[in-house]
Amino acid sequence: MKNSKSTIIAPVTLGLIGVFMWQSQMLHRILGADTFTMPLPARIFGIITENIAKILFNMQATVMVAIGGLILGSVLGYLLAILASNFPKWGVGGLSVISSFNAIPIIAIAPILNNLTKDFSSDPNTRSMLAKILVVMITCTVSMSVNAYRGFIELKPFSEDLMRSLAANRMTVFFKLKVPNSVPYIFTALRVSVPASIISAMVSEYFAEYIIGVGRQIRENIVLAQYATAWAYITAAITIGIIMYVILIIIEGICMKGRR
């Protein structure tokens, strides 16, 4: 924690230099880009301020999908890890099968889930929201189940034996030893899942029946050659990513107090 000042100052300074180079078109000269496909920050910021209501509306839709899928996927992943650690015989094998889900590209499962959820609701916004949440859920389940499982089995040497020798039943062992031991692993999983949830939420918007969300707006605007507007939504996407990650770090700081 001693380094906190410099760990903030260094990246922020680098970011500011980047923005300055971008605005002064030095970056364009280096990359050989034009101000059309890479509009200046001032113009992008202008579009954001002019359309803040619409951008926030789309951000809200994306965040709801990302958080909904993140919670569902993490809870499901945690439950699967509990199951796997309770039935180690097939648990490990089961988890490797689940891990293989991570290899399925989002662009492959998004249209499939879209078709599968069509009868869920007559309201296209509701059913495409469900389809998107399920996509995010699948991407988030794996990292949580694999990490939480490690949290349940990688206990301090002899701690389980000690509790057993003191006649603790399996429930006590589970709640007093295994669950607290899994907390750092939960955060390891979330550090992967949080950015992944935003990415998969945005990609699944491409295929959704209902046209809403930051990802969809980026696609629409790029296809219509509205690069400056697309960049405004890219900025919105980055903002969501940073805010959600910062919130995670804060929660982690609170939960992990005194542990490290």
Added chain:
Amino acid sequence: MRKISKKFVALFVFIAAVFSVYANGNKEVAPAKSYYASNATVESIVKDAATKGQVGNWGLGNEYEIQALLTKYNLPTTYLSQAFDMDGFDDDSILLASAMTYNELGLVKNDYDGGYGYGNKVSFIDMNSEGVAMLEDNLFTKADFAQANPNTVKAFIYASMKGWEYACANPEEAAEIVFNNGSSVSPQHQAYMASEVKKLVETDTAGNPVSIYGKMDETAMAQTLALAKKYIKLEDSVAAKALESMTLDDIRNTVFWDEAMASAGKFDVEKSDVSIQLKWLPQAQFMGYYVAKDKGYYSEVGLNVTIVPGGGDIGEPTAVYTGQVDFGVTWVSNLIAAKAAGMDLLQIAQVYQKSGLVLVYKTEE
């Protein structure tokens, strides 16, 4: 412990059950009335589908004619995002689905490989007869490229239109040429497409025959621009202002086409190696260019042409503007949007004389 794991198992089974309900679905929930009477009016069909929120379009700049039609009947301009297949139409989640006459409509009607085989159990609403037609496949280039290479541009127009003329006279042969050039669809669908594209190239929005290929009809262009101004919504205020004040002279130049068509076919080209970016995959939609290349029309005028297929989210205006290719095929509305954003592009010919977009619906036989 046993109890706990039982609870977890129960919970897991519950979650699995919930998913299977979603997955298997309940087909009876689908609206029973997904078929329209054969004598139903356009207005009643559009109203019914729109109030149910079951009008489909692909979006991404393809939606303006649909929005104009919905506005015509005083309906909200929202629509469902339609995938690039017709499954949504097939499963009744979309009652009124967007289709191109030469592509999706054929897939819905015909029963060859990839078709849905609805035959005459489907009917459609034509944007041309509804008065909301916007012009589609054109030919464009970058303004400064045209300025610097006027003879190349004219030679390209001349040979391409010769290709279109031959393709429309011999659609079956044209379909075969396209198929042999790395087709994305079956030969039967290619042949169907060629016969439908021919109609779009040789008929105007009012249904009159057109005998000159690539002509930029003033009235149809003006209607396209007017509808584009109304339905293209740009969040960038600079671009929105540019769109508002746009005139036909900003987006097209007829001089190249006029001089090319009046010429004897001899050009002193400034640049002989040129390329054209298509709007989609290799298919008869672009048969004129494939025929011109195959029949040697391009080499006759001193050009060596590379045809670059599109597909997915390829932005034809961007590809031409950034100089990756010299010419492009896009919809006039997409060119207008790109122009509003500041891309100095110029339309040099209009191949499709009427709109090929229809809204297809199921009907009684």
